[in-house]
Amino acid sequence: MTRTSLELSWRLLRGGGRRGLLGSLLTLAAVMVSTGLLLFAVGGNHAFAQRADADAWRHPAKAVSTSATAVQALDTDYVRGTPITIVDLAATSGRAPVPPGMAAFPKPGEFWASPALADLIEKLPADQLAKRFPAGAPTGILGDEALVHPGELVAVAGHRPGDPAMTGRRSGAMGAETTASPTPIDHYATGAVSTIPQIYQGLAIIASVLMVVPLLVFGGAAARLTVARRDQRLAALRLVGATPGQVIAITAAEAVLTAAAGAIAGTLLYLAAIPALTRITMGGGGWFVSDLWPGPLPLAAVLAGVPVLVGVSAVVGLRRVVVSPLGVAKRETPPGMKAVRLLAFGAIVVAFGLVSGSLTAMGRTGALVLVVFLALGFLSINLVGPWVVALIGRVTAGTARGPARLLAGRRLVDDPRSAWRTVAGVALTGFVAGFLSLMNPQAMPGADARDRLELTVPKAQVATVTDRVRERLAGVPSTVTAGETTSDGASRTVRITVPGGDAAVDRARTALHGVVPGTTPAPPAGSGAELYLLADLRTGALIVLVVSFLIAITSAGITGASAVLDRRQTYAMLRLAGTPLEVLDRARRQETLIPLAVMGGGSLLTGLFFAAPFAAGFGSSGALTLAGFVVLGFAGIIGAGALSRPLLRSVTADPAPRPD
Incomplete structure (x- = not known):
């Protein structure tokens, strides 16, 4: 039966017609992007582990x-x-x-x-x-x-x-x-073994959660692209005698075949991107190619796991076909979702609020708990999203004053899951933007003190070392003074100020080499490794946001085109009944933008709530993060929607049914 299912799946893929092929290509493209970005997250964690070992x-x-x-x-x-x-x-x-x-x-x-x-x-x-x-x-x-x-x-x-x-x-x-x-x-x-690499590894794990969970959601949604076309076709097979097991096998085989091709293409995409990724500066420099290569076992896990995820998601979506194929064939509206989704979301938010105050004192355990709650926050937003979209649809339809808004509201009520898939990427990016907007530490003290040097010496040697420093710097314009006592109470600092730029400072460093055996003049606190970490926090936040927006806009474009293919007969019949194309297009846009405004704002507030216990400052950088999310999110959705307009015009041109 397995061989028969594979052969039938392959024939259905080849015989689905031009639009059926387009639907399969959309799924393949979604899986390709998901795989490439997933390998980027896996490769990033491997790279930081390699750096920790090299240090x-x-x-x-x-x-x-x-x-x-x-x-x-x-x-x-x-x-x-x-x-x-x-x-x-x-x-x-x-x-x-x-x-x-x-x-x-x-x-x-x-x-x-x-x-x-x-x-x-x-x-x-x-x-x-x-x-x-x-x-x-x-x-x-x-x-x-x-x-x-x-x-x-x-x-x-x-x-x-x-x-x-x-x-x-x-x-x-x-x-x-x-x-x-x-x-x-x-x-x-x-x-x-040292603190700085451990901090980078912890931040890389948090960044991976912020990127990978939306990727997994997107990858799962990829299996449900053109879901209406597939459900109609499989329901017909059930009605002519196919068993539930055969339907499941055919669907799984079709999804896995498409996803396997997409996973291979995504791997090739990541390999092609590695030379460019090595130029991203973190920790003071770029990367070795070998750092970003995740290794054979993680690569095999991704190549096997992505098709399995897509196959499982496709099979999970078959419940209606298996249980009620006649209902699918008649295009009956499925039963509404339960409000328990909202209760689950509220429970996670309340639980985080109860434990968040103690996370910073828990060290590594607190970081692990934060990672778990970030993942749960993402999943809970994805869980409650379709329920909220259905609610938005009822409100939109009830308050409509024109045909476009009425159509948009009815579509949201009829298929909230499909509408959510279109805006889910940008909504989840709102969570990331909200979280990162508060994780923008301000400049540290000493960051601009490149003309200052400090030597830490025992108290008893301060006078001797100060005289020795002045003697060595006799030919270099400088000021030498004794500074404060260090925190251990046994040492004091000798401060040297060298005007004249980097060349003068380096000349002074060379002259002072060995003035205290084994000790070199250090920059003031806050201008060494800590400054690199501060800059890398901002770089990492920018990378996460860029990846999140790439996921979101790609998701919006692919799922938007898929939704047009799913509803092509409905659109065609409405067009044949006299509905202007502009009204259909406006309804399609409102069907996306209205849920986006509500869910994007809600997820952004959720991200702010999750970041509040660890807020490092909200300045111009945080404000730009939020403003960038609003502008890019809506612009991206509008742009992705515009790409589907020619497809909408195409499917409304011929209302005749097609044998998918």
């Missing part, structure tokens, strides 16, 4: 003193405002582990540089960069395995165990895990 080896993994084979320390310097990660290593035995991206453990006096750092050393004057390193020119070039991103600046310096750089304690007060005191090691750390 881990720089952070010393303390070994038991009896097993230690080397000493490792970490520091961060800057050139032209860009951080340079400096890993200091000293072997204590002949079994010292070889660092990633290197052919051998560095010998004392050797200095290995990343390709980007080696280029800068060659281009910049020696007194601005090269003189910071004893060897001047790099001994070797680090491989990609040692780097977080292609343009990263990394240096690995070899020392003797007794060198001052390998014995002095380093202060971590100036940055988020950008320094580490000399530590005995016998291996290099792996995984997400």
Whole structure:
């Protein structure tokens, strides 16, 4: 029976006529976009995991003193405002582990540089960069395995165990895990061991939920495109003797065949986009191609999972055909939906309101709970959407003062699920826009202080270090003062202000190299890794919004065209009865824009509610997010609807029934 179902499904796909083929192509296009964007989300999470592992080896993994084979320390310097990660290593035995991206453990006096750092050393004057390193020119070039991103600046310096750089304690007060005191090691750390990569991974998961849930909703809706045409055809098969099992098998086979082709096309689309995606700057740089490639197992899971999702969604939509094929053939209006959908939505909102106040204090558990509630928020909006659309339809029809609005209202009441599918993408994007509009932190203190440097030293050494700094900067215009005591109470900062731009600051950094062994002058708090994170939050929010709008507008265009094909005989008969084409087109537009105004606004408010406990500030960026959603959402829907107008004109030109 399986073979017979496949053969019949293939014949139905080929024999559906020009408009039947167009319907199948719409489904294929929807699945292609869904698969490509789903792979983008999966690849993004894989890329951040790869970055976390590439960063881990720089952070010393303390070994038991009896097993230690080397000493490792970490520091961060800057050139032209860009951080340079400096890993200091000293072997204590002949079994010292070889660092990633290197052919051998560095010998004392050797200095290995990343390709980007080696280029800068060659281009910049020696007194601005090269003189910071004893060897001047790099001994070797680090491989990609040692780097977080292609343009990263990394240096690995070899020392003797007794060198001052390998014995002095380093202060971590100036940055988020950008320094580490000399530590005995016998291996290099792996995984997400530092805070910054963990933050990025957590944000990537949240961004994935904001993108993937609408994608899954869109992918499920793709299985129900041209649903009326298919239901009529399958109902006819049931009435001539096909069993429920045969109908289900035929539908599943047809959906899976179309979805499999769309999934393969979506994979090829993602592969073609990878070179462009590597140029997206996050964490200070772009990406390696291998980072964005999700790997064979995730790829196989997506290629298998998308057709299964589409097949299941198609089968779930067959309940009316299987139970009452005569009702489908007679085009009876299905029973209305229950208000329990609204109760489910309200329950999720109330539950989130009860726990949201404690999420920030729960650490990783709180982040996981937030992700779960974001997914539930999306699903609850998608659940309540058709019910609200039906309600809107009754109000619209009851208050209509013209034929176009009356037709729009009656269509919303007759098939709220189809109307919801057209606006669901933009409505769900409203949730994303509302959530992200409050997640727009303002600029951090110190972000513009590129002419200021700070050294953290023990209180007893402040005067000595201050004199030494003034001595080294004798030829560089600068101001040196003693700053406040640090939070631990045992250290103070020495502040250096160097006017004259980046070149003067880099000259001062080079002159001060080694003034405190193992410690480099740091920028003020809020201008190092934290500043990158702040910029990346905005970049990530923009990416999520762009992807969400791409899903929404694609969904609106495809489902709008599908709705015209589903109702082609109704449109044709109305046109034949004398209804002007402009009235039909206006009714079609109102059928979309009225639910969009209500559901888009409601989902936006829901997004604001879910983001309120974590609001980082609502300034011009947040206002632009909301304004952009309103403008782009309505413009996108209107534009997508305009693409269906020629199709509407075509289907109304010939009212004769077609053997689908």
